[in-house]
Amino acid sequence: MTTEDAPRKGISRRGLFGAAGAAVATGVAGYAVHSALSGEESQAADNTGPVEFHGPHQAGIVTAAQDRLHFAAFDVTTTKRDELIALLKEWTAAAALLTAGRDIGQYGAVNGPGEAPPEDTGEAVGLPPARLTLTIGFGPSLFDKRFGLASKRPAALVDLPHFIGDDIEPGRSGGDIAVQACSDDPQVAVHAIRNLARIGFGRVAVRYSQLGFGRTSSTSRAQTTPRNLFGFKDGTNNLKLEDAEKLEQQVWVQPEDGAEWMAGGSYLVSRRIRMNIEIWDRTSLGEQETIIGRGKGTGAPLGKAEEFDAIDFVAKGSDGEAKIPMDSHVRLAHPQFNNGAELLRRGYNFVDGSDGLGRLDAGLFFLAYQRDPRKQFIPIQTQLARTDTLNEYIHHVGSGIFACPGGVTPGSYWGEKLFA
Numbered sequence: 001m002t003t004e005d006a007p008r009k010g011i012s013r014r015g016l017f018g019a020a021g022a023a024v025a026t027g028v029a030g031y032a033v034h035s036a037l038s039g040e041e042s043q044a045a046d047n048t049g050p051v052e053f054h055g056p057h058q059a060g061i062v063t064a065a066q067d068r069l070h071f072a073a074f075d076v077t078t079t080k081r082d083e084l085i086a087l088l089k090e091w092t093a094a095a096a097l098l099t100a101g102r103d104i105g106q107y108g109a110v111n112g113p114g115e116a117p118p119e120d121t122g123e124a125v126g127l128p129p130a131r132l133t134l135t136i137g138f139g140p141s142l143f144d145k146r147f148g149l150a151s152k153r154p155a156a157l158v159d160l161p162h163f164i165g166d167d168i169e170p171g172r173s174g175g176d177i178a179v180q181a182c183s184d185d186p187q188v189a190v191h192a193i194r195n196l197a198r199i200g201f202g203r204v205a206v207r208y209s210q211l212g213f214g215r216t217s218s219t220s221r222a223q224t225t226p227r228n229l230f231g232f233k234d235g236t237n238n239l240k241l242e243d244a245e246k247l248e249q250q251v252w253v254q255p256e257d258g259a260e261w262m263a264g265g266s267y268l269v270s271r272r273i274r275m276n277i278e279i280w281d282r283t284s285l286g287e288q289e290t291i292i293g294r295g296k297g298t299g300a301p302l303g304k305a306e307e308f309d310a311i312d313f314v315a316k317g318s319d320g321e322a323k324i325p326m327d328s329h330v331r332l333a334h335p336q337f338n339n340g341a342e343l344l345r346r347g348y349n350f351v352d353g354s355d356g357l358g359r360l361d362a363g364l365f366f367l368a369y370q371r372d373p374r375k376q377f378i379p380i381q382t383q384l385a386r387t388d389t390l391n392e393y394i395h396h397v398g399s400g401i402f403a404c405p406g407g408v409t410p411g412s413y414w415g416e417k418l419f420a
C-alpha cells in the first residue's frame with residue numbers, strides 16, 4: 001500500500017512495509033524459527049492471520065483460545081442513549097478493522113495530517129492480525145434507568161451472589177460494558193483496547209482492565225492443553241468448538257430462553273482469582289494431585305494413564321478411599337455432580353508484579369461462557385466455594401457478569417438488537 005491509497009478506511013498495517021518487512025519487523029520470522037523447537041509452538045506459528053469478525057455468533061467465544069488477553073470493563077459516563085449508540089457504532093466499525101489487521105480511521109497511524117493527533121495510536125503498525133478477536137458484553141448496571149434498557153435486562157443476567165470465601169474488590173468488579181480482546185500477539189490485544197478506550201473518551205471510562213499472558217484452556221481439539229500457574233494442565237475437560245450440539249445446549253442462548261436480543265449470544269462470567277503461589281509451591285506433589293484429582297505430569301484423572309481417559313468417580317484405592325477424592329476440584333466441578341451443567345472456560349494466567357509482602361500478585365483470570373449462569377456458573381461455584389480443597393490456595397478478588405449478544409452482520413453494530 002502506498003500513501004496514495006491512504007484516504008480509505010482501514011490502512012493495512014502490514015502493507016505499510018510490505019509483507020517481508022512486516023515479518024521481520026514483527027519478529028514473525030524469528031517466531032517461525034523458534035517454533036521448530038516444539039509442536040506446541042509450531043501451532044502458534046500459524047496464528048498470525050485474521051479471525052472473521054462477522055458471523056452468527058461473536059468471535060472470541062468458541063474461537064480456538066488465543067495465547068494473550070487484554071480484558072477491559074468500562075463505565076458509561078454519558079447519560080445520553082444516542083451517544084451510547086453512536087459509540088457502539090464507532091466501536092463496531094473499529095473492531096472490524098482491528099480484527100482484520102488494519103489501522104483504524106481513514107488515515108490510520110501515519111498517513112494523516114501532521115497537525116492532528118493520528119487516528120490510530122500506531123503500536124500495531126507492521127504487526128499481523130494475530131487472530132485478534134473482540135467480544136463485547138453488557139453488565140447488569142447498563143440496564144438501570146439511564147438508557148431506558150431496564151425492560152430489556154435478561155432474567156439470566158443476575159447479579160452474582162456472594163460465594164463463601166469471596167474477597168471481591170469493587171474496583172476490579174462489575175462494569176457497564178466489557179470488551180475481551182484475545183490475540184496471539186500481546187501488543188495487538190493491547191492496541192485494540194487502547195484504541196477502543198480512546199474512541200470512547202468522554203462517553204466511557206475504563207473501570208479496570210486485566211492482561212493475561214498465557215491461555216489456561218483449550219477450546220478446540222486441535223489445541224494442546226496449556227498449564228495454569230499451579231503447573232497443571234487446564235482445559236482438558238472443557239467444552240470444545242467441535243462439540244456443536246453441546247454448544248447449543250450449554251453455551252449459546254436459544255430463542256426460547258427469553259430476551260430475544262440475546263439469541264445466539266452467551267453469558268460471560270469473569271473472576272479474578274488470586275493464587276497463593278508460594279504456599280502451593282511448598283505443597284507436596286501427591287497433595288497437589290489429590291486436590292485437583294488429576295496427575296500433574298500427564299493430566300490424567302487419578303487412577304488413569306492418559307489425559308483424555310474418562311474419569312472414574314467410583315473407583316477406590318487399596319485404602320478404600322475414592323481414587324478421585326470427594327473434595328477434589330474435578331469431582332466437584334464435573335457435570336455429573338452439577339446437574340449436567342458445563343462451562344466453556346477461556347481463562348488466562350496473570351502475574352501483576354508482587355503485592356509488597358513478597359508474594360506474587362498472580363493467578364487465573366477466569367472467563368467462562370454459558371447459556372444461563374443461574375444453572376451453570378452459580379451452582380458450580382456454590383459447590384466449589386463450600387468444599388473444594390483448592391480453596392486453601394486461591395481466593396476470588398474480582399467478579400463480573402456480562403450478556404454478550406449474538407454475532408454482528410455487516411452493516412449492523414454491537415448491541416443493535418438491544419437498542420431496537
Ligand SMILES: C=CC1=C(C)c2cc3[nH]c(cc4nc(cc5[nH]c(cc1n2)c(C)c5CCC(=O)O)C(CCC(=O)O)=C4C)c(C)c3C=C
Pocket residue numbers: 228230232233234235236237238271273274275292294329330333334335342343363364366377380381384394
Ligand atoms: C466455577 C467454575 C470454576 C472455577 C472458579 C475454577 C477455578 C480453577 N480451576 C483450576 C484448575 C483446574 N480446573 C480443572 C477443571 C475444571 N474446573 C472447572 C470449573 C472451575 N474452575 C470445571 C467445570 C472443570 C472441569 C471438570 C470436569 O468436567 O472434569 C482442572 C482439570 C483439567 C480440566 O479439565 O480442565 C484444573 C487443573 C484453578 C487453578 C482454578 C482457580 C484458580
Ligand SMILES: [Fe+2]
Pocket residue numbers: 329333
Ligand atoms: Fe477449575
